[in-house]
Amino acid sequence: MHISKFAIPEIIFGRGSLNHAGQCARSLGAKKAFVVSDSGIEEAGWLQCLQNILEREGIRWVYYPGVTSNPRDFQVEQGAELYVKNGADVIIAIGGGSVLDTAKGVAILASNGGKIADYEGANRVARPLPPMLLITTTAGNGSDISQFCIITDQKRHVKMSIITRTLVPNISIIDPLILRTKPESLIIHSAIDALAHAIEAYVSRIASPLTEMHSLKAVDIILDQLPVAVVTRSIESLEQLSIASISASMAFSNASLGAEHALAHSLGGQFDMQHGVVHPILLPSVMRFNLPFNTHKMAELGRVILKRDLGSDEDTARAGIERLDTFFASFNVPLRLREIVPEQQHSTLVAICQMAVQDACNLTNPKPATWEEFLQIVEEVW
Amino acid sequence: MHISKFAIPEIIFGRGSLNHAGQCARSLGAKKAFVVSDSGIEEAGWLQCLQNILEREGIRWVYYPGVTSNPRDFQVEQGAELYVKNGADVIIAIGGGSVLDTAKGVAILASNGGKIADYEGANRVARPLPPMLLITTTAGNGSDISQFCIITDQKRHVKMSIITRTLVPNISIIDPLILRTKPESLIIHSAIDALAHAIEAYVSRIASPLTEMHSLKAVDIILDQLPVAVVTRSIESLEQLSIASISASMAFSNASLGAEHALAHSLGGQFDMQHGVVHPILLPSVMRFNLPFNTHKMAELGRVILKRDLGSDEDTARAGIERLDTFFASFNVPLRLREIVPEQQHSTLVAICQMAVQDACNLTNPKPATWEEFLQIVEEVW
Numbered sequence A, B: 001m002h003i004s005k006f007a008i009p010e011i012i013f014g015r016g017s018l019n020h021a022g023q024c025a026r027s028l029g030a031k032k033a034f035v036v037s038d039s040g041i042e043e044a045g046w047l048q049c050l051q052n053i054l055e056r057e058g059i060r061w062v063y064y065p066g067v068t069s070n071p072r073d074f075q076v077e078q079g080a081e082l083y084v085k086n087g088a089d090v091i092i093a094i095g096g097g098s099v100l101d102t103a104k105g106v107a108i109l110a111s112n113g114g115k116i117a118d119y120e121g122a123n124r125v126a127r128p129l130p131p132m133l134l135i136t137t138t139a140g141n142g143s144d145i146s147q148f149c150i151i152t153d154q155k156r157h158v159k160m161s162i163i164t165r166t167l168v169p170n171i172s173i174i175d176p177l178i179l180r181t182k183p184e185s186l187i188i189h190s191a192i193d194a195l196a197h198a199i200e201a202y203v204s205r206i207a208s209p210l211t212e213m214h215s216l217k218a219v220d221i222i223l224d225q226l227p228v229a230v231v232t233r234s235i236e237s238l239e240q241l242s243i244a245s246i247s248a249s250m251a252f253s254n255a256s257l258g259a260e261h262a263l264a265h266s267l268g269g270q271f272d273m274q275h276g277v278v279h280p281i282l283l284p285s286v287m288r289f290n291l292p293f294n295t296h297k298m299a300e301l302g303r304v305i306l307k308r309d310l311g312s313d314e315d316t317a318r319a320g321i322e323r324l325d326t327f328f329a330s331f332n333v334p335l336r337l338r339e340i341v342p343e344q345q346h347s348t349l350v351a352i353c354q355m356a357v358q359d360a361c362n363l364t365n366p367k368p369a370t371w372e373e374f375l376q377i378v379e380e381v382w
Helices: A017-027 A039-044 A046-056 A073-085 A097-112 A176-181 A184-203 A209-232 A235-255 A259-271 A275-293 A295-306 A313-329 A343-358 A360-364 A371-380 B017-027 B039-044 B046-056 B073-085 B097-112 B176-181 B184-203 B209-232 B235-255 B259-271 B275-293 B295-306 B313-329 B343-358 B360-364 B371-380
Strands: A004-006 A010-013 A032-036 A060-064 A090-095 A132-136 A148-153 A158-163 A171-174 B004-006 B010-013 B032-036 B060-064 B090-095 B132-136 B148-153 B158-163 B171-174
Touching (some): A010 A017, A032 A097, A039 A046, A046 A060, A060 A073, A073 A148, A090 A097, A148 A259, A158 A259, A184 A275, A235 B209, A259 A275, A259 A343, A259 A360, A275 A313, A295 A313, A343 A360, B010 B017, B017 B046, B017 B090, B032 B046, B032 B073, B032 B097, B046 B060, B060 B073, B073 B148, B097 B148, B097 B158, B158 B259, B158 B360, B184 B235, B184 B295, B209 B235, B275 B313, B295 B313
Parallel strands (some): A010 A171, A032 A060, A132 A171, B010 B171, B032 B060, B090 B132
């Protein structure tokens, strides 16, 4: 077995844990916080709620609202300028993956300078980052736990993966009460994103016993609880999805991901689609591609998905993937690529597949895919 | 569900991970490290190995060897003096629980001053501690992961529990190769200590879904792998015990312990016995005491121990405890208190039980035990 590293932030979890944000910020030395969020969170009232909590603790703040879905390089660069100009000392973000990744990008540039594209890839950030307190508003993106940051390069139309130990924030607050204000589609797509994290991390070439346990736990919970959460919206089921997301994030942050995320980043950079939308389309197909390269672990996943063993590893693994097909079809989500990519863009798929080969996530796939193999996968699901 | 906090160090795990100690120390800013260890580790050659690694990285060090089993208050105070006098900047310890707890005690006093007894209890350490890199040489004590530090007060004959978030070290290195130089009895007692951590954390009043998963995983692995490790000494089984110990430590550090550890600390303070020796004697009896106060969770433990369900929660829980009795009896370890406490000291048991009530661990037991209940437990196992 190789040597594994396992790092996570301090986690504050539970209903009402948002109320601890002031204390946490203070413990990080905040006098003037740099707060990142977006209009959706503002409208839902959570930003105001956070600002009140900070004010009660006597912490001043400057607000950076310039976040869109799939954050762009220039937004991060603007944010970093604002951070430095205002003499902020701690970064606090409340939002989904786009908000949290923007905050991380700002952290990199605030202390390391340069352009965000300078840091694309693994372990390219040299200087320590400002303290970070991240508050997730979805159960899936995992940015609040992970050492990943995904930023879109506007010119190249690429989602850049930036991966480094210091991107693990100091503190992550996960408050399931916040999930109650989220629409159904976001709950589904976030949970399926977490499912993809868990599955890709489980079969990753650098998975370890410390990450595998978290992967399997997450798969088990999401299969059980997502249908319940969609129908009932009960706080118990949303809480379970939060726990699954934490486990999936601990796994993928430390074991990395695979070919499915490499392709998702490449597609997302080109078409500015919501990240979660692509997983129900791609995941089963990438799993079928991976099956011969780690049949044993794919069967282990099958056992958790099916809650039984069909005798042979191959049969169990294959039936597990088929069960996922049925699972995804039970929700109101696109299942073919042509539903989210315009017909006339079909010709760009070759370039997208060539780009996916370069993504850091492809390196840890059971067998890194070639662009021809990626093309076969996207044609299959077109 | 209450709000849960979950914090662990960065973990470097795997065969040969000790070789990363230099790099890790450097990442913590070490120029002159304060190295803590003991004569057993010196004799086994691990201290020399660590010092070579530090020297290769150009890190100077000062060595504090003054550690005995069950470290005393004055040893910690001597260590802190040496730390300050030498202008050390990072604390590195290699050893079992006693060595690691000494290092933590030195860290507290080096930056907070005073006497170590000033910090007894939960959350009494105000100032930040020097960076700590801890390298465990046993699979069980968990001090390298946890926010606990246990130091004996010489005058009162008490093992003081000091519990605070900042006692979680920055980095923990866990190298299963080191376990190969350990005697059989230490492997058994360390694994049973980890088993007690896992079980007490699981039924703790502040357990959370984040800790429960780790508890059950640890129980499962230890029951399976300890008998294999004792017979074969295979590196695979020692590695599994290391993983179990990491899981158990993540659980108890964040969910705390219970009445069994309260009693173990009280007995250990009085009789200076090796901490691990007392668990096979006390654990089943404390579990029987706890059964009516959380039958559901005790049954969940029973299911993992037995790998089956006997129908009723009560029956499953009880059979699980009986299985532990048999499990402990299969090793060459004391099973009655009179084997480790001199007959003429029987009369001190009342005072020991009165002391155990005060231990911070008793607070999180399913029902905190009274001294009379503790007395009944120790008489049962006398």
